[in-house]
Amino acid sequence: MIEVKQLVKSFGPLTVLKGVTLTVEEKEVVVLLGASGSGKSTLLRCLNFLEFYDSGEIRIGGQQIDPHKTNLNQFRAEVGMVFQHFNLFPHKTVLENLIEAPVHVKGMNVAEAKQLAYELLKKVNMQDKADVYPDMLSGGQKQRVAIARALAMKPKIMLFDEPTSALDPELVGEVLQVMKQLAKEGMTMIVVTHEMGFAREVADRAVFMHDGQILEQGPPSEFFENPQHDRTKQFLGSIR
Amino acid sequence: MIIDIFLSSYPLFLKATWLTVQLTAVALMLGCVVGLVIAFFRISDNKVLNYIAHVYITVIRGTPLIVQICILYFGLANLVTLSQFWAGAIALAVHNGAYIAEIFRGAIQSIDRGQMEASRSLGMSYPLAMRRIILPQAFRRAIPSLGNQFIIGLKDSSLVAYVGMQDLWGTGLGEAASNYKQLETYMVVGLYYLVLIMIFSYFVNKLEARLARGKAPNKQAKDNTSVAA
Numbered sequence: 001m002i003e004v005k006q007l008v009k010s011f012g013p014l015t016v017l018k019g020v021t022l023t024v025e026e027k028e029v030v031v032l033l034g035a036s037g038s039g040k041s042t043l044l045r046c047l048n049f050l051e052f053y054d055s056g057e058i059r060i061g062g063q064q065i066d067p068h069k070t071n072l073n074q075f076r077a078e079v080g081m082v083f084q085h086f087n088l089f090p091h092k093t094v095l096e097n098l099i100e101a102p103v104h105v106k107g108m109n110v111a112e113a114k115q116l117a118y119e120l121l122k123k124v125n126m127q128d129k130a131d132v133y134p135d136m137l138s139g140g141q142k143q144r145v146a147i148a149r150a151l152a153m154k155p156k157i158m159l160f161d162e163p164t165s166a167l168d169p170e171l172v173g174e175v176l177q178v179m180k181q182l183a184k185e186g187m188t189m190i191v192v193t194h195e196m197g198f199a200r201e202v203a204d205r206a207v208f209m210h211d212g213q214i215l216e217q218g219p220p221s222e223f224f225e226n227p228q229h230d231r232t233k234q235f236l237g238s239i240r
Numbered sequence: 241m242i243i244d245i246f247l248s249s250y251p252l253f254l255k256a257t258w259l260t261v262q263l264t265a266v267a268l269m270l271g272c273v274v275g276l277v278i279a280f281f282r283i284s285d286n287k288v289l290n291y292i293a294h295v296y297i298t299v300i301r302g303t304p305l306i307v308q309i310c311i312l313y314f315g316l317a318n319l320v321t322l323s324q325f326w327a328g329a330i331a332l333a334v335h336n337g338a339y340i341a342e343i344f345r346g347a348i349q350s351i352d353r354g355q356m357e358a359s360r361s362l363g364m365s366y367p368l369a370m371r372r373i374i375l376p377q378a379f380r381r382a383i384p385s386l387g388n389q390f391i392i393g394l395k396d397s398s399l400v401a402y403v404g405m406q407d408l409w410g411t412g413l414g415e416a417a418s419n420y421k422q423l424e425t426y427m428v429v430g431l432y433y434l435v436l437i438m439i440f441s442y443f444v445n446k447l448e449a450r451l452a453r454g455k456a457p458n459k460q461a462k463d464n465t466s467v468a469a
Binding site for chain 1: 352354355357358359360361362363364365368372373376377380
């Protein structure tokens with residue numbers, strides 16, 4: 001589904017990705033782990049072309065994406081992204097947040113988009129808040145709405161960039177619950193997270209990044225029980 | 241007495257007030273269009289557009305409005321025939337546009353980067369995201385500064401009197417010259433400006449209150465008891 005080959009990305013003199021190669025299969029749930037600054041968020045942002053990489057190759061669904069030739073808007077519409085800070089549109093109600101892109105990007109008619117939005121809100125258990133503005137919601141509620149908003153574009157892949165890092169601890173569970181449900185339904189997901197419980201329970205594969213490279217990867221059972229690299233052991237030790 | 245001056249002159253001044261209102265409204269509307277275009281030039285990645293915006297703002301902010309009005313009125317008269325009204329309106333629009341551009345630029349840049357990223361990640365093009373997501377939020381944020389600039393614009397419109405327009409100030413100058421009661425006449429003129437600006441401020445404040453965050457005009461929002469962490 002997603003093939004990343006030798007991806008290199010620098011910000012000025014700082015090389016953040018130093019040749020990352022990663023393949024993600026359809027319906028696979030991959031968790032990206034690593035210390036901050038290891039390049040995991042940048043990798044995720046490259047996959048949605050919010051950052052342009054310097055060299056390497058990204059193929060999605062067998063098609064190579066050339067940021068200068070491919071219609072990125074169309075491509076991005078098929079890749080959902082959930083951000084650490086939610087980024088809901090504050091001037092629009094929850095419902096308006098959900099129908100914005102389907103109506104104005106896909107050209108879906110409003111009635112149809114609303115129906116889809118209500119279904120998705122029900123799925124993330126936010127149907128009661130359809131007409132509320134984001135400012136009135138808790139962090140966990142905001143993130144669930146943000147997930148529903150991304151799903152409203154019916155993406156083939158969902159990218160999560162530390163979706164629970166900005167939440168109060170007691171609100172993390174409700175967001176992870178929604179993500180577990182999505183994984184169960186067979187959504188292809190790449191998740192940058194520090195939630196080791198989620199990684200163990202839900203992920204098909206854990207990928208550990210260090211210093212702009214993938215150091216180690218494997219099924220969570222092996223990865224967590226028997227890490228190979230010292231750096232991985234150290235990281236897992238510090239998290240526990 | 242001021243009251244005598246007021247009573248004897250109000251038909252004339254009401255007409256002049258109407259001209260001032262028309263002139264200012266047209267000038268500020270044009271000024272907003274100019275300001276928005278220049279603001280986009282300034283935040284654009286294109287160096288040439290940046291430079292144009294930079295020169296425009298530097299020159300307009302760096303020269304007095306009265307000079308700009310006179311240059312436009314007497315200078316352009318050689319090239320095109322501009323009515324007094326349009327010469328005044330364009331000069332005021334060009335002048336206010338430079339300040340409004342900076343207000344818009346600041347407001348647009350103050351919107352969190354995540355808003356554009358979220359829009360783009362949903363497949364929205366840059367212009368669509370700008371129009372649907374960034375600008376509506378930026379406009380709200382710009383309203384207090386914009387209201388302030390509009391008040392300045394209204395008062396500055398008095399300078400068109402010096403190219404012969406019979407606006408509030410122009411009429412006031414004429415009246416004072418003929419009735420020899422300068423102090424009373426100018427106080428009457430001041431009163432008209434004050435009332436105009438008080439009416440305008442009232443509407444800006446109402447607009448601001450209505451658009452205030454968290455007070456969205458929505459019943460359910462008010463009834464909602466859960467508050468963001």
